[in-house]
Structure formats: C-alpha cells, structure tokens
Amino acid sequence: MASKVILVTGASGLVGNAVKKVALEERDAGDKWVFVSSKDANLESEAETMALFEKHKPTHVIHLAAMVGGLFRNLAFNLDFFRCNMKINDNVLHACFVHGVKKCVSCLSTCAFPDKITYPINELNLHDGPPHDSNFGFAYAKRMLDVMNRGYNSQHNCTFTSVIPTNVFGPHDNFNLQDGHALPGLVHKGYLAKKENKPFVIWGTGSPRRQFIYSLDLARVIIWVLREYDDVSPMIASVGEEDEVSIKEAAEMVVRAHGFKGKIVYDTSKSDGQFKKTASNAKLRKYLPDFKFTPTEKAIQETVDWFIKNYETARK
Ligand code: NAP
Ligand code: GDP
Numbered sequence: 288m289a290s291k292v293i294l295v296t297g298a299s300g301l302v303g304n305a306v307k308k309v310a311l312e313e314r315d316a317g318d319k320w321v322f323v324s325s326k327d328a329n330l331e332s333e334a335e336t337m338a339l340f341e342k343h344k345p346t347h348v349i350h351l352a353a354m355v356g357g358l359f360r361n362l363a364f365n366l367d368f369f370r371c372n373m374k375i376n377d378n379v380l381h382a383c384f385v386h387g388v389k390k391c392v393s394c395l396s397t398c399a400f401p402d403k404i405t406y407p408i409n410e411l412n413l414h415d416g417p418p419h420d421s422n423f424g425f426a427y428a429k430r431m432l433d434v435m436n437r438g439y440n441s442q443h444n445c446t447f448t449s450v451i452p453t454n455v456f457g458p459h460d461n462f463n464l465q466d467g468h469a470l471p472g473l474v475h476k477g478y479l480a481k482k483e484n485k486p487f488v489i490w491g492t493g494s495p496r497r498q499f500i501y502s503l504d505l506a507r508v509i510i511w512v513l514r515e516y517d518d519v520s521p522m523i524a525s526v527g528e529e530d531e532v533s534i535k536e537a538a539e540m541v542v543r544a545h546g547f548k549g550k551i552v553y554d555t556s557k558s559d560g561q562f563k564k565t566a567s568n569a570k571l572r573k574y575l576p577d578f579k580f581t582p583t584e585k586a587i588q589e590t591v592d593w594f595i596k597n598y599e600t601a602r603k
Contacts, residue, residue: 290317293513294343296330296379297351298322302394302452302509304459305502306349309510321345325352331371336378340386348391349509350379355461357468358421358560365424372428380435384445391447392513393436395521397498397564398422399429399451407528407567410451410521419561433521440519448518450509453525453566457502457586458593462603470499470587473538474594475603477545486550487542490557493535498525498566501586511575525568526580540584544591 293310297303303322310320321343328339330352354371361368376393383391400408401416413433418426432449439445456470464472473489480487508524516522532540542551571578581589594601 291315291347292319292321292343292345293347293349294321294323294340294345295349295351296323297353299324299326300351300355301455301457301460301502302505303351305457305506306351306509309503309506313510330375330378333378333381336382337385340382344386346389347513348379348383348388349513350376350391350393352379353394354425356425356466357472358558360466361422361425362558365422367424368422369424369428372425373431376428376432376435380432380439380447383447384439384443389446390513390517391445392509393432393447393449394509395429395432395449395451396425397451397453397523397525397566398561399426400564400566402561406563406565408523408564409567410523410570413451413521421558421560436519436521446517446519448512448516449521450505450512451521451523451566452505453498453500453523453564455500455502455505457590458597460502460590460602462594462601464603469497469534470537470541470590471594473541474544474587474591477541477547477591478594478598480549481545481547484549486552487538487547489534489538489551489553491534491553491559492555493533493538493553495534495559495561496531496563496565497534497537498528498531499537499583499586500524500526501581501583501589504580504586508571508575508578516574522570523566523568524571525566526583527568528565530580530583531563531565532583537583537587540587541591543584544588
C-alpha cells in the first residue's frame with residue numbers, strides 16, 4: 288500500500304503541471320500521486336468535491352485549484368473571484384477534514400497582502416489592512432484560506448497550511464491576452480509582434496515592480512512544504528527582494544528571448560495596478576538557506592521556447 292496518497296487539485300494549470308513534473312522526477316517510491324482538474328470534479332460543488340475525496344481517499348492534498356487571472360480579469364470580475372474561490376476553498380478544506388487528510392497545502396498569493404504596508408512584506412502582515420482595490424475579491428478569498436487553516440487547527444487539530452507565491456510563470460501558463468498575467472501576456476504579445484512585424488505593446492507605464500517565480504521552483508517549494516513543514520502559518524515563496532524587476536525589465540527579457548528587433552511601445556491608457564508588493568523570503572531562507580532559484584532570464588527563455596513549441600495547443 289502507498290505510504291501517502293497525494294491529491295493535487297488544479298493539476299492541469301500552470302502550477303499543477305509544474306508540481307506534476309517535479310513530483311514525477313523526485314518520486315518517492317512509496318507515494319501515490321493523483322492529479323485532478325475540473326474535468327474530474329467541479330470543486331465549487333460540495334457533492335462533487337466529497338465524491339472526489341471518497342474516490343481517491345487522499346492522505347495528503349496540494350490544493351491549487353482556483354479561479355485565477357491577471358490584473359484585467361480581476362478588475363472585471365471581483366465578485367466572481369470572491370464567490371468562486373470561497374466555494375472551492377470551503378469545499379476542499381472541509382473534505383480534507385472529513386476524510387482525515389494529514390496535511391493540506393494551499394496556495395495564497397502576494398496580491399492578498401495589504402496595499403498600504405511597509406516593505407518588505409512578511410507573512411505576519413497578511414491581515415494588516417485592505418488589499419489593493421483592483422483584486423479585492425480574489426485577495427479576500429485567499430485571506431480566508433488562512434483563516435480556515437487556523438480554524439481547522441484550533442478546533443480540530445488539522446495541519447492545513449499555505450504557501451504565498453509572488454507572480455508565477457512558466458510552461459502551461461494561461462497566455463490569454465485579456466485574462467492572463469503580465470508575463471504570459473508579454474510572451475504571447477512578443478510572439479505576435481515578431482510574427483506579424485508589428486510593435487510590441489506593453490500595457491501601462493512599465494514601472495510597476497514584481498518578483499517573478501518560475502513555476503518549477505515554486506513546485507519544489509510546495510513539495511518541500513508538504514513533506515517537511517508542519518506549521519499552519521503561511522510561507523512566502525519568492526525570489527529575493529534584490530531580484531524584483533520592473534514590468535519594463537521583464538518585457539525586455541521577453542524581447543531578448545524572442546529575438547524581437549522591432550519597436551516597443553507603452554499603452555498608458557491601460558491600468559498599472561498595484562505599484563509593488565515586495566515580499567521577504569526570509570522565512571523560506573531560514574528553512575532552505577541553499578535553495579537555488581532559476582535565474583529569471585533563463586526561466587523566461589525556457590517559457591518562451593515552450594510557448595513557441597506548443598503554440599497550437601497552449602492556453603491562449
Ligand atoms: P491556472 O493555470 O489557471 O490553473 C487553475 C487550475 O484550477 C486548473 O487546473 C483548473 O482546472 C482548476 N480549476 C479552476 N476552477 C475549478 C473548479 N471549479 N473545479 C475544479 N478545478 C478548477 O492557475 P495557476 O496559476 O496554476 O494557479 C494555481 C494556484 O496558485 C492558485 O491557487 C493561484 O491562486 C495560485 N497563485 C498563482 C499565481 C500566478 O501568478 N499564476 C500567483 C500566486 C498564486 P481546468 O484546467 O480543468 O479548468
Ligand atoms: P498583478 O501582478 O496581480 O498586478 O497582475 P499581472 O500579472 O496582470 O500584472 C499587471 C501589471 O503588468 C500591470 O502593471 C500591467 O499594466 C502590466 N502589464 C503589461 N503588459 C501586460 C499584459 O500583457 N498583461 C497583463 N496582465 N499585464 C500587463
């Protein structure tokens with residue numbers, strides 16, 4: 288019998304595919320991994336969620352499933368982000384409790400942190416003030432995951448915890464121009480600009496700053512948390528503060544990766560969103576001082592290469 292049955296929700300997405308790749312490479316012979324998407328169960332439905340847990344009887348859960356989107360999808364659908372993610376998270380954590388799951392690791396996001404805060408942000412700041420207006424629905428739903436983790440622990444002694452990633456990117460991202468995040472949007476726009484010999488358009492001023500984490504690095508952190516970290520309090524998963532870059536700098540890396548030589552323009556009619564959300568990875572570094580993040584430029588090159596190779600089937 289497998290020593291652990293590890294259920295991964297949201298396995299068809301950006302982070303889920305990375306967890307799958309790392310898990311298969313690092314596979315502990317005793318573990319059984321089960322990777323599910325919305326095709327296996329709509330986690331907004333309590334009945335479907337319970338049936339999924341009944342079927343697979345997980346001992347451990349990596350909970351990644353969520354309604355996800357970049358700045359512009361968040362601006363348009365704040366209410367949907369709140370309702371959908373509240374339902375999914377309540378159903379998944381309750382199913383974990385009912386089925387006696389030993390450890391559940393969920394994903395929050397650094398956009399759940401307060402907007403007006405002193406930098407760098409750390410894990411203790413999560414509930415210190417309102418999030419940025421642009422994504423308040425998503426942010427409050429993510430904060431409630433932390434509230435539920437604490438509640439299941441204090442009332443039922445469960446070990447449900449969370450990782451707080453900064454902006455993630457990599458293969459299998461959502462490259463849709465309207466709905467996706469900045470990095471995949473820039474990769475897609477760079478591809479089209481080169482192919483159609485048109486200007487490469489960066490939305491906003493390019494001055495906002497972000498810490499980008501490669502999905503495969505995040506996957507390694509999540510799997511480490513699942514195996515080794517037994518505390519309920521969240522753990523920021525981020526590159527260092529010194530590795531924060533502007534959207535302009537990230538776009539320039541995308542341009543280099545595509546070998547695009549044309550004109551670059553800024554569409555300042557588009558929102559800049561939150562200026563920055565610089566997070567400290569001191570807690571992660573305390574546990575994993577030697578963890579090596581993939582250099583951003585290299586990770587962007589790999590993502591661009593993946594997108595070009597998989598253009599026909601990529602989400603876009
Ligand atoms: P993603 O690529 O959009 O994938 C989302 C996953 O959730 C997909 O597998 C999707 O399944 C599944 N899902 C969505 N609604 C569902 C439902 N009602 N029932 C069952 N499954 C459902 O997202 P991601 O970027 O990998 O994000 C994974 C986690 O990381 C999320 O919790 C997200 O908030 C967090 N995170 C992401 C970022 C980022 O920059 N991307 C940053 C910080 C935190 P289908 O494919 O079947 O639709
Ligand atoms: P956020 O980090 O949660 O704010 O979300 P995003 O990943 O969507 O990043 C938004 C920032 O990138 C804003 O400053 C946007 O103006 C800028 N940006 C530049 N080009 C794009 C693009 O093609 N798509 C997206 N989503 N944002 C872009």
